[in-house]
Amino acid sequence: MQVKGNIKIIKAYIAGPGLQKVIAVGALIVLYLFFSFFGNHFFTLDTFVSILDSSYYIGFMAIGITFVxxxxxxxxxAGTVMVGSALIGGVAYNVWKFPIALCLVVVMFSAVLFGVFNGILVGKLxxxxxxxxxxxxxxSLGYCSVIAKVxxxxxPSLNSPDGWFKQLVYKNNxxxxxxxxxxxxxLLAWVLLNKTVLGRYTYAIGSNEEAVELSGIKSSSWKVLVYIVNGLFCGFAGIIYAATYSSITPQTGNGQEMYAIAACVIGGTSLAGGIGSLSGTILGVFVISVLKTGLLSMSLPVQWQQVLIGVVVLLAVLMDVIRSRKAKKA
Known part of the structure; x- marks a missing residue:
């Protein structure tokens, strides 16, 4: 009986995101050691800070996309909403002459509106x-550019009077x-996903939406709420993106969401739904950030960086497919 119980535990572990999280940790360690030996000045404090800097907006997007x-x-x-919301916030600051604090509210509000729009399209329609x-x-790509008149x-720069928001959200001394x-x-997202009704229904909808509907729960309304939460975190990403890059260019942002989606899958979130964890997502974010920063330290052309990151994404999806097959056999 004990042996059978252990076998069930192992199968459940393989079916869930646990094994892929272990692999993500291993990949993170291997990548860091590899670039430390073969990269140029990779194993330094400045490089570590660069890895953190490149993980912020991807991390915020990935947290929201995990729910979805x-x-x-x-x-x-998510990528165009992030940049587009930051672009509208820039218009509020430069054209409408809003105080910088109100501009940040505009960024959040714009992203949440796009989240509501996605929720209605998916959940209600x-x-x-x-x-x-x-x-x-x-x-979002076109409309935000129209508002900004392309x-x-x-x-504001870090040292300007309105640059306090960068010191608050990005870097302080x-x-x-x-x-x-x-x-x-x-922590906020973890509480929402693991300690609230929203989190329970999020997993339930992904596991078996039909069963959720038969139990009398309107999955459409909860889907709307999930996309609103995703829009909220896209707003956070927009603020940190504005603090990081200062200049926001219209018609950009598409493709950034792929890094976030890849981070989710690398961390064990299944594209089939019903399985995932935020801790795994954060691991995936750092795998992507270490890979991007490490490839730069090796002076690899941008084209090859994109190729290798694409390979990592494909491997992560392949692992997800293999895990799903094993779960069905179990």
Whole structure:
């Protein structure tokens, strides 16, 4: 009986995100050691800070997208919503002359509105998430550029009177404040996903939406809420993106969501839905960040960086497919 019980535990572990999280930890260690030996000045404090800097906006997006993927959905608009919301915030600062604090509220509000829009398309109108969010990607890409009149928007520099927001959310006397906010956002998302009704229904919808409906729960309303949560974290990503890059260029952002989706899958979140964890997602974010920073330290052309990151994404999806097959056999 004990042996059978142990076998069941092992099978459940393989079926869940646990094994892939272990693999993600191993990949993170191997990549860090590899680039430390073969990269140029990789094993330094400055490089470590660079890894953190490149993980912030990807991390915020990935946290929100984790909720969506667990429901069995996807969000292809997160990158353009992130940049587009930051662009509208820049218009509020440069053209509408809003105080910088109110501009940050505009960034959050814009991203949440796009989240509501995605939620209505997927939850209420029943559009496939892939098609719905692909449409939102183009809408956010174009509409935000129209508001900005296709003009690059700039945020105040770190040393200017309005640069306090960068010290608050990005970097203060060299201290990576972004890491603090990412950790706080992780804790908030973890509570939502693991300790609330929203989290339970998120997993339930991804596991068996039909059973959820038969139990009398309106899954459509909960899907809307999940996409709103995703929009909220895209807003956080937009603020940290503005703090990091200062200049926001119209017609950009598409493709950034792929890093976040890859991070989710690397961390064990199943594209089939019903399985995933935020701790795994954060591991995946750092795998992507170490890979990007490490390839730069080896002076590899950008084209080859994209190729290798694409290979990592394909391997992560392949691992997800293999895990799903093993789960069905179990």
């Amino acid at each position: 993927i667990i429901t069995g959905g996807i969000d292809l608009s 029943g559009l496939p998430p892939f098609i719905a969010t692909l449409g939102t990607q183009f809408i 003009q690059t928007q700039t945020y 060299g201290f990576p404040m972004g890491a603090v906010w990412l950790a706080l956002s992780f």
